[in-house]
Amino acid sequence: MNSALERLVVRHTLRLPAPAGPAGDAAAGDRTAGDGAAAARQFDVALMSVGFKLSARLLAELSGRTEETVVATAARTLDTVRELVGDHVRHNVYFADFPAGVPDTADFWTECVAQALSADDTTRARTLAQLRAGHVNLLTLPAYGCYRHTYEEMAAAHDELIASAGDRVTVLHVGAPLDEEATALYLALAGSVTPLGPEHLADLAVLAEHRADGPQPERIPVRENRAVVNMARLRAGRDLLLDTVTDVLRLACALSDGDVTLRERTRFRAPSRPHRRALLAGLDAVVAANPAKLADVTAHREAWKRLGERLHPHEYPQWPHAAQVFAVARGERKAPTxxxxxxxxxxxxxxxxxxxxxxxxxxxxxxxxxxxxxxxxxxxxxxxxxxxxxxxxxxxxxxxxxxxxxxxxxxxxxxxxxxxxxxxxxxxxxxxxxxxxxxxxxxxxxxxxxxxxxxxxxLDVPERLLVDPAVLDVALPLSGRASTAGLGVLPRGSLSPVEGDLLRFFTYWKQTERSTDHDLSALVLDDDYEAVTWLSYTSLATVEGVHSGDMTDAPDGASEFIDLRLGAVRGAFVVPQVHVFSGEPFDRVQESFFGFMLRDADQRGRPFEPRTVRMKSDLRGPGRIALPLAFRRDEEGRWQARWLHLYLKGQPAENRVEGHLVTFGVLVRALVERTPLTVRHLTELMAGAGARTTLWDGRTMPEGPVTFIGLERPDGLAPGSRVITPENLRDLIPA
Known part of the structure; x- marks a missing residue:
């Protein structure tokens, strides 16, 4: 379990808890002492291959440990960061030498038909029948939609990636011992003043289970967080944190592995007798203290009636106030709201x-x-x-x-x-x-x-405030649901610069039970938000770039890519999207994510190179069309990413970019013309309240502790400094 907690800390904070292993001792004749430094350097090199690096302090900390400790730490951490960036799976492509060698769409389809006509008699007869009818279903052609080569054959077709100064380098910093880091992360998530996304809520559940007996936040203002914490406290036999009847309903949903946000219908299971007593006793105490809180019942009347069938409140006359809740739900008692x-x-x-x-x-x-x-x-x-x-x-x-x-x-x-x-x-x-x-x-x-x-x-106004200008246009995370888990992900509405010659989108999915086809597309819009062109499986090559080819089944996972030459884009906007064409939606597949890479024109490399990945975002929302972000070219020709994090309902099947051109244009216009509240707003208020504010030049480190706000934690901050990055940006929101 310690490794699971360590993984959570690394993912959420980009800090590696101080290793608990023994220190090397050359003076004592320890033959592993001195090897720790070599292993730490090898660990650093391995990290750089996936776009990460050890900070100077972390490298020194690991160098003082035994080789065995460093090697074990490296193995766990490499697994974590590879998953964080999307390198934990093998990304193959349909066309082995992508982005070279992508044919014209019509020529490619003709080739697939020709291969089907030269296949076995059954396939040939089926294809001929379709041709006579005037149309061909691509999914019936043996050469279409499945890999024609192994991953190793694809990798051999590509030259090595040429290192570039523009490649991403994400620094891992040294943290406190694991117990302290896990406790701090638990307190931060549980006490968050903004709702957490579903991924972070699941992480809070893991942490709460192991911190039920430890320090607790002074307040848990978000009700969903409170439900997760209450479930851990209930299982540990601790007092529950309840001040509304809805707190009890959310806890009941959590016990049934249901939706604590109460948006989705929960199928309640019969709780154990101790849990039933705890729920009814909690309800009774809330209503007894303030009968007016019965008014909250009507908002979730049907859920209360279903829960009552599982709790049997009539069997517990010692809690009469709890019974009133269910009487209100059944309409037998009035409770004006x-x-x-x-x-x-x-x-x-x-x-x-x-x-x-x-x-x-x-x-x-x-x-x-x-x-x-x-x-x-x-x-x-x-x-x-x-x-x-x-x-x-x-x-x-x-x-x-x-x-x-x-x-x-x-x-x-x-x-x-x-x-x-x-x-x-x-x-x-x-x-x-x-x-x-x-x-x-x-x-x-x-x-x-x-x-x-x-x-x-x-606001917690610091005496000295150091701000990275790149963070000023990041939207305030007023809801954790306005973002997703991943690497380099910013809240909805944020703007971030995009610099590079080639922009490469990627998506990966792995189906759970049935054949599933997710399609990566990119729509180009002009200044009036009208469609100029698009890249998709129906348009493999345009002036702007190329598509890697359509994968239609993913029992072992499948990837699709789009390579876009930014200088060749004929419009003002590029809108990448992932469509569910058939099978399981994003929240039902075993795994699904999207991201983008930035490369120089001459870097070469495989289709997926982790150190060129700038963003990787999990796709786990409802709906059948995902719009993670959009790219806009300003009047001076510079590109910026605007973060969307949208999941559109779409059609039950066969969603394609061509079917939603007007919808995408209208939606992108409305979102681009909306001005979110950003970090700039709060830093200006801090400056107005007396904070000595300095815009960081990316090099000079001030003496003494500061509050730093930026996209990444810089190396060399004085001890005692407070650091705010996208990983804990919610801490800026005042209670």
Whole structure:
């Protein structure tokens, strides 16, 4: 289990916990002492082959260990970083010498038909019948959709990769002992003020199981995190952390391996008798302390009724308040909701009264309703009442909600303005016109000033702030669901520069039970978001680049690539995408991921070279079309990546880029024209609060501890420095 915890620490922090093995001792005649340094250097070389490197401190730390310790550490760590970058699998291609040798699409299809006509009698007869009918199903042709060579044969067809100064080098730093690192990671994930993505939530479950008896965060503000922690505490026999009835429902979902976010229907299993008692006792205590919390039951009425069938509350008369929960769910007991009371006030045109009620009872709900309340206000007096309620409630609203409303204001236009784009928790997105009336400038200015002042008041303002300019356009992670697990992944809306001659996309998938075909495509859009061209299995070669060929089955895993010459792109946008053509969707396959590499034109190498990978992102969302990010060329010809992290519903089968050209154009326009709240916003507030801010030149290290914010942790920071990188960017969000 220690190795599993070490793997989590490396993945989340890019720190390698200080090895626990013995130190070498040459003076004592230890024959392995002195070998630790050699093994550490060999470890460093092996890491560089996949785009990683040991920091100077970590190299020194390992050099002082025995050879046996270093070799064992190296084996575990190499496995971890190879998976992080996507090098844990073998990436073959249909055309062995890709990107050379990719034929014209029609010529390739004709060749496949010709081979089928010269195959066995059954295949020849089937192909002739299709030709007579006027169409041929490519999937019936023996030469189509499966590798025609081994991985070793493909690798032999390529020259070695030529090293470039532009290749990625991700530095691994030395950490504290494993127990301290695991505890710190547990506290950071459990106490996160923003929701975690599903991958990080699963990691929290592993950590919580091993830290139930250790230090706990002061607060667990995110309910899903609390459910995961409660499950570990329940199994360890510890007191539960409950303050709403919904906390109990989420815990019940966790016990049944269901969805603690409550978005998906959970099939409840009958809990053990001790767990049943714990759930009912927890419910009883919550309702007894505050009967008004019964109002929360109606939001998940059906789930409560199904859970009641498993808990049998009537068998436990000692907990009568718990029984009331299920009575409300069955409609046998009334529990007026706060939302209902607010709607009654609004129906009587008492807008200021509704705002005042929310300010006292649910300040977060008030802030989420501000736009509606301000639009509903009939006159300046009511507008003033709503704003006064917001000012009174602001100190009790979570920092994440304060910043979310600030981002909303930044993009608030009104009737006739840019289209509105909505992205749900699972990455689904849709666009609609803006039919709202604009808000008065005086109102938006007053509200923006309130939000900025409240954020600034809560920020942990350092005395000295060192900022890498490359991080300023990274979007604040107001939700962990706006990103995915992987390497080099940034939150939705972030911008990052793209420098290189060749941009190569890749996707890999491995099916679980049935034949599965995922298709990699890239759409080129012009300045008006109209389609210029695309690369896909139906268009293998264009002016812009080439496609590696269509793989239609992946029992042992399959890869597809697109090679794009940035200087040849005829449009302003490139939108890579992965389509589920048939079989298992992204969240059902055994494994699925997407990424991109950057190369110089003369680097050569195999189709997949880990040290050229700039981003690798797991694809595990719902929907049948994944849009990880888009690339845009600015007025000066420079390319930038804008991160999307979207999963569109698509069709049940046969999704292709050609079928969604208009949808992609509309969606990309709406997202590109939206301005997210970025790291720049918070650093400016810190500077306004007195932080001495320096933009880092990439070389000079200041003396003394600083707070550093950047894309990667630099080597040489003074002890005691605080480091914020994309791996822990959520720590910037004030509580």
């Amino acid at each position: 706060l939302a209902g009371r607010v709607e009654e006030l609004l129906a009587r045109d008492e807008v200021a009264g509704a705002a005042g009620l929310l300010a006292d009872a649910a300040p977060g709900m008030l802030f989420r309703s501000l736009d509606r309340l301000l639009r509903t206000a009939a006159d300046d007096k009511e507008l003033g009442g709503v704003l006064a309620a917001a000012e009174r409630a602001a100190p009790r609203v979570s920092g994440r909600v304060v910043l979310s409303v600030r981002e909303h204001l930044r993009n608030r236009t009104g009737r006739g303005g840019p289209s509105r784009v909505f992205v749900n928790r699972t990455g689904g997105a849709w666009v609609t016109g803006d039919t709202r009336d604009p808000l008065p400038p005086a109102v938006t200015d007053r509200l923006a000033a309130l939000l900025d002042a409240e954020t600034q008041r809560r």
